[in-house]
Amino acid sequence: xxxxxxxxxxxxxxxxxxxxxxxxxxxxxxxxxxxxxxxxxxxxxxxxxxxxxxxxxxxxxxx
Amino acid sequence: xxxxxxxxxxxxxxxxxxxxxxxxxxxxxxxxxxxxxxxxxxxxxxxxxxxxxxxxxxxxxxxxxxxxxxxxxxxxxxxxxxxxxxxxxxxxxxxxxxxxxxxxxxxxxxxxxxxxxxxxxxxxxxxxxxxxxxxxxxxxxxxxxxxxxxxxxxxxxxxxxxxxxxxxxxxxxxxxxxxxxxxxxxxxxxxxxxxxxxxxxxxxxxxxxxxxxxxxxxxxxxxxxxxxxxxxxxxxxxxxxxxxxxxxxxxxxxxxxxxxxxxxxxxxxxxxxxxxxxxxxxxxxxxxxxxxxxxxxxxxxxxxxxxxxxxxxxxxxxxxxxxxxxxxxxxxxxxxxxxxxxxxxxxxxxxxxxxxxxxxxxxxxx
Ligand SMILES: Cc1cc2nc3c(=O)[nH]c(=O)nc-3n(C[C@H](O)[C@H](O)[C@H](O)COP(=O)(O)OP(=O)(O)OC[C@H]3O[C@@H](n4cnc5c(N)ncnc54)[C@H](O)[C@@H]3O)c2cc1C
Ligand code: SF4
Numbered sequence: 248x249x250x251x252x253x254x255x256x257x258x259x260x261x262x263x264x265x266x267x268x269x270x271x272x273x274x275x276x277x278x279x280x281x282x283x284x285x286x287x288x289x290x291x292x293x294x295x296x297x298x299x300x301x302x303x304x305x306x307x308x309x310x
Numbered sequence: 311x312x313x314x315x316x317x318x319x320x321x322x323x324x325x326x327x328x329x330x331x332x333x334x335x336x337x338x339x340x341x342x343x344x345x346x347x348x349x350x351x352x353x354x355x356x357x358x359x360x361x362x363x364x365x366x367x368x369x370x371x372x373x374x375x376x377x378x379x380x381x382x383x384x385x386x387x388x389x390x391x392x393x394x395x396x397x398x399x400x401x402x403x404x405x406x407x408x409x410x411x412x413x414x415x416x417x418x419x420x421x422x423x424x425x426x427x428x429x430x431x432x433x434x435x436x437x438x439x440x441x442x443x444x445x446x447x448x449x450x451x452x453x454x455x456x457x458x459x460x461x462x463x464x465x466x467x468x469x470x471x472x473x474x475x476x477x478x479x480x481x482x483x484x485x486x487x488x489x490x491x492x493x494x495x496x497x498x499x500x501x502x503x504x505x506x507x508x509x510x511x512x513x514x515x516x517x518x519x520x521x522x523x524x525x526x527x528x529x530x531x532x533x534x535x536x537x538x539x540x541x542x543x544x545x546x547x548x549x550x551x552x553x554x555x556x557x558x559x560x561x562x563x564x565x566x567x568x569x570x571x572x573x574x575x576x577x578x579x580x581x582x583x584x585x586x587x588x589x590x591x592x593x594x595x596x597x598x599x600x601x602x603x604x605x606x607x608x609x610x611x612x613x614x615x616x617x618x619x620x621x622x623x624x625x626x627x628x629x630x631x632x633x634x635x636x637x638x639x640x641x642x643x644x645x646x647x648x649x650x651x652x653x654x655x656x657x658x659x660x661x662x663x664x665x666x667x668x669x670x671x672x673x674x675x676x
Contacts (some may be wrong), residue, residue, distance in 0.1 A: 260625075262618065263666035264593055278431035281664040298372050300321070302353040302589040308372040 250310045252289045252298050260303035265306060269297035311407040312337040315396055317386045318412030319343020321589060322575025323331060324371060325596035326410045333604055339378045342398060344385040348432055349622035355437040357620055358462040361468055366434060389551040408603045411559055411573035415541030415587060420514050427520030429536040444469060447533035451523060455481035457533060457619045459538030464621035467501050474504040476525055478511045487633040490626060493660055497622035499561060513656050545575045558585055564609045565599025572599035576649055588617035613670040614655060630656030
């Protein structure tokens with residue numbers, strides 16, 4: 248089973264909660280929006296904890 | 311420690327459970343949530359979900375993995391710290407070796423028990439009920455001009471309703487401080503909200519149903535009355551447990567309450583620094599508390615707290631606590647946007663794009 252984390256278009260408000268937990272996977276750029284970094288491990292427990300921490304539920308984990 | 315029980319079903323509870331796994335805890339984790347929905351975020355409930363722009367389902371958080379047992383519709387009713395058991399309303403006592411208290415808060419109400427008609431907004435069910443009422447309303451009275459009350463007022467204006475907000479203090483002062491509060495209040499006035507300051511406070515009038523609000527002798531009425539007068543930490547179930555309660559459950563800086571017991575989020579009051587009922591704080595406290603339960607100390611490295619609000623076309627992001635700091639000592643303004651800094655350890659943006667990481671660093675910079 249492979250898990251992949253996706254950003255739901257139009258929802259991110261740049262609160263950076265995900266980035267604070269898993270900076271290897273999420274990065275908020277100067278445009279104030281989150282970007283999923285290439286090569287990040289989406290199955291890692293830390294990345295999934297981060298995906299669950301978004302206050303506007305902008306991150307989805309699909310398998 | 312083989313069995314951890316997490317009491318609560320929202321962000322502090324979910325983060326604590328997730329974080330125990332991140333740290334390699336491989337015993338059982340059982341999450342007890344009084345709500346019937348899977349964990350969701352409350353943040354959009356006063357904003358896009360109340361307006362109908364976003365669906366109820368869009369609030370769902372990504373699910374916990376299968377290794378965590380989630381018991382929905384299960385309310386903790388009392389705690390036995392000697393036998394190490396949580397008593398619940400729908401089954402046998404739940405034994406634990408480690409306990410996380412994450413029961414958050416519930417909306418404070420002004421009406422006496424038995425009076426109907428006062429709306430509040432804390433849960434998804436509250437939001438659905440209020441939204442339904444708003445479809446039949448023309449006028450709305452919001453009691454409480456804090457972040458929540460003003461967000462509700464903003465959403466009601468976008469729905470075309472006539473909105474009055476009453477509070478005993480000027481809007482948002484206590485949480486944002488005078489300068490930021492004025493920026494947002496100005497936007498609210500321009501959006502046509504009627505703002506009333508009633509120094510003596512208000513009283514709900516009615517017997518079985520709410521008839522209106524007594525504001526220093528004047529009766530205010532509206533099709534819908536919604537109170538946003540703060541939340542009460544949901545720690546009633548801990549009465550008699552022997553744990554130290556002082557509005558919430560009292561913790562040290564690592565979230566520790568007693569042996570094998572930690573707490574995080576809106577239910578927690580940190581000795582010496584108090585309660586911070588915001589999302590980011592719930593996430594950060596839950597991580598530190600989960601670590602403490604596993605015997606690790608990760609409380610040192612934290613940045614200033616962070617919260618935000620969106621209302622009347624104004625997006626405010628705040629690092630640190632500017633409320634007690636008066637005038638900012640540095641301000642940059644461009645068309646419609648601002649960056650403010652207080653040397654006492656706070657910074658804020660208004661409609662200004664900047665990564666929150668940088669904002670928090672700016673707040674803590676000397
Ligand atoms: C409408 C609204 C908008 C908000 N907007 C923002 C915002 O823009 N920015 C921001 O920073 N913060 C915002 N907040 C605050 C933020 O949502 C809270 O700080 C956060 O939800 C706290 O999380 P928590 O897990 O500690 O508690 P809660 O979210 O209160 O969750 C507590 C959980 O425990 C459960 N529970 C309670 N008692 C029991 C029991 N006895 N047994 C079992 N389960 C129990 C509850 O059912 C609930 O699931 C908003 C809050 C609301 C209500
Ligand atoms: S936590 Fe959510 S809103 Fe914040 S940066 Fe990450 S995806 Fe965006």
